[in-house]
Amino acid sequence: MGTSHNGSSQMGKSTTGQKYSNPGVVNYVAETARIGKNVKIWHFAYVGSDSEIGDNVMIGSLAHIDYKVKIGDNTRIEGSVYIPPLTIIGKNVFIGPAATFTNDPYPMSPKMTGVIVEDGAIIGSRAVLKAGVRVGKDSVVAMAAVVTKDVPPGVVVMGHPARPKYSRKEYDLKKAQWEKTDPR
Ligand SMILES: CC(C)(COP(=O)(O)OP(=O)(O)OC[C@H]1O[C@@H](n2cnc3c(N)ncnc32)[C@H](O)[C@@H]1OP(=O)(O)O)[C@@H](O)C(=O)NCCC(=O)NCCS
Numbered sequence: 001m002g003t004s005h006n007g008s009s010q011m012g013k014s015t016t017g018q019k020y021s022n023p024g025v026v027n028y029v030a031e032t033a034r035i036g037k038n039v040k041i042w043h044f045a046y047v048g049s050d051s052e053i054g055d056n057v058m059i060g061s062l063a064h065i066d067y068k069v070k071i072g073d074n075t076r077i078e079g080s081v082y083i084p085p086l087t088i089i090g091k092n093v094f095i096g097p098a099a100t101f102t103n104d105p106y107p108m109s110p111k112m113t114g115v116i117v118e119d120g121a122i123i124g125s126r127a128v129l130k131a132g133v134r135v136g137k138d139s140v141v142a143m144a145a146v147v148t149k150d151v152p153p154g155v156v157v158m159g160h161p162a163r164p165k166y167s168r169k170e171y172d173l174k175k176a177q178w179e180k181t182d183p184r
Contacts, residue, residue: 032050050067051066069114142156152164
């Protein structure tokens with residue numbers, strides 16, 4: 001039995017104004033999962049047993065968060081992210097759409113080891129992280145990177161295998177510059 005967040009049935013309106021309903025739109029949250037305050041879990045997401053989700057976390061549609069996962073406060077997990085058992089994710093982390101974490105380097109093995117993501121890190125869309133790696137505080141993993149080794153704190157890594165390219169400080173400068181320019 002699971003509990004549902006954000007409603008088990010949705011009503012909406014099409015662009016032509018026609019009303020429609022989506023009966024049975026649900027997510028699944030295990031009864032033994034511990035969910036913090038102000039958590040948003042969108043449709044068709046899954047949260048497994050004994051997982052701990054901090055306050056103000058957002059979990060996007062189709063995200064799969066398996067058992068014994070820990071997610072810190074204010075972390076944002078976009079749609080279609082896969083997070084297997086034993087993964088530990090810190091506070092204020094961003095995980096882009098369809099990022100994939102792994103926990104079994106030689107499947108199928110009964111021995112599993114989770115990825116650790118430290119506070120403030122950013123994981124780009126479709127990045128893949130090898131079982132047991134640690135992504136350091138405030139680091140950035142580029143979209144589509146394949147992370148095979150620990151990422152030190154405060155760096156931006158890219159590529160296959162992911163290698164440091166520049167610092168988080170430089171990333172923040174680029175971001176600030178980008179935010180000043182007019183949108184396309
Ligand atoms: C990592 C990232 C921040 C780099 O941005 P950037 O510094 O503006 O990148 P640039 O386009 O200036 O490219 C800088 C260099 O990095 C390379 N590069 C950029 N992104 C890369 C990536 N994902 N993988 C491999 N190389 C990449 C470029 O080819 C370029 O290489 P060069 O110096 O040899 O020419 C950005 O590519 C990224 O991955 N952002 C995350 C996006 C995301 O997942 N958002 C999720 C919400 S939708």
